[in-house]
Amino acid sequence: MPAETIRSPRGLDAPTGVASxxxxxxxxxxxxxxxxxxxxxxxxxxxxxxxxxxxxxxxYLIPYAGYAGGTRGPRSGRGLAPLLPAELVGNSIGGLPVFLGALMVILGVLTVGGEYGWGTWKTLLTQGPSRTTGYAGKLLALAAATLVAVLAVFATGAVTSAAIAAAEGAPTSWPGAGDLAVGVGAGWLIATMWASFGALLAVLLRGVALPVGLGLVWLLAVQNLLASIAAPLLDWVAQAQKGLPGPNAGALVAALGATADTPGVEAVVGGGQAALVLGAYLLGFALLGLFRLRRGDVL
Known part of the structure; x- marks a missing residue:
């Protein structure tokens, strides 16, 4: 049950003091x-x-442990190079097509779907904003949160790669400012697209548990099965997956330096096309969620 709210003349909701x-x-x-x-x-x-x-x-940590211990693996032939600061952009966004993307889906579901579980959509909309404003505010807040997440991954990756380079006496060569900006922008686009996908699932299914489950099944199972099993056997599946969000996210990060041995990373299309497709999905998910919220019952 939502906590009782006390209205103050300054527009603050007691007892939290958060501006309404x-x-x-x-x-x-x-x-x-x-x-x-x-x-x-x-x-x-x-x-x-x-x-x-x-x-x-x-x-970083597992590949470096393998390198230090002399373990043979997919990256052993390239030695230390994939762990150095020069590869920061590809390393930082390589997980977004699958694993880190799944976390962004969960964030989107929790941000929007939690309002159904707590029964607070009605409270929010009676404060003054329309359904359009309320949903747009959630998406903008999600965009800010995904940017923070992407920057945090870049920052911690930079510190870790610099520490590895210092420990091994390797040269520290950083990507240019333009490359970093493009990498952060691409990561933000992918992360926000997945968060919007989670928000859409939450609106369609009006909850948290089922949207999270279906979102994770799609990211961690269905799209990987399509890419690894169906696409090599059926040409029409191979062509159709070029229009799906996951493969396009993988193609975008591949174009920016993510290694092909990372799950979900494959250059099925060019980086420019992938960015356009992901932008279209982001806009489509946002508009579909808004349409469903405006036409449906929030209870």
């Missing part, structure tokens, strides 16, 4: 309220920590 959408006015108020909820929600921080830990563990 009506108090701040319009879209700005909704975004501020949604950002406050994301910051105060432990699950948001947990997802961020998991994203950073997974990125460091499978991109």
């Amino acid at each position: 959408p009506r108090g701040l006015g319009g879209l700005t108020g909704v975004v501020a309220a949604e950002l406050t909820k994301l910051v105060r929600r432990p699950a948001s921080w947990l997802l961020l920590v998991i994203a950073v830990v997974l990125g460091l563990t499978f991109t």
Whole structure:
């Protein structure tokens, strides 16, 4: 049950003291309220920590342990090079097509679907904003959260790769500022697209558990089965997957330096086409979610 709210003349909701959408006015108020909820929600921080830990563990720590121990593996032939700062862009965004993308889907589901579980959609919409403003505010807050997640992965990757280079006495050569900006932008696009996909599932299914389950099944099972089993056997599947979000995310990160031995990374299309397709999916997911929310019952 949602906590009882006490209205104050300044537009603050007691006892939390968070400014209500009506108090701040319009879209700005909704975004501020949604950002406050994301910051105060432990699950948001947990997802961020998991994203950073997974990125460091499978991109740097395990490969470096294999290199230091002389273990043969997919990256052994290239030695230390994939772990150095020069590969920061590809290493930082390589997990977004599958594993880190799955965490962004969960974030999108929790941000939107939690309102159904707590029964607070009705409370939110009676504060003043329309359904369009309320949903747009959530998506903008999600975009800010995904940017923070991408920057955190880049920052921790930079520190780790620099430490590996220093420990091995290897040269420290960083990507150019333009390459870093393109990498962060591409990662932000993919992460926000997956978060919008999660938000859409939450609106369609009006909850949390089922949308999370279906989203994870799609990312971790269906799209990988299509790429690894169906596409090599059926040409029409191989062609059709070029229009799916997962393969296009994998193609975009491949174009920016992610290694092909990373799950979900394959250059099935060019980087420019992949970026356009992902942008179209982001817009489509956002509009479909808004359409369903405006036409459906929020209860």
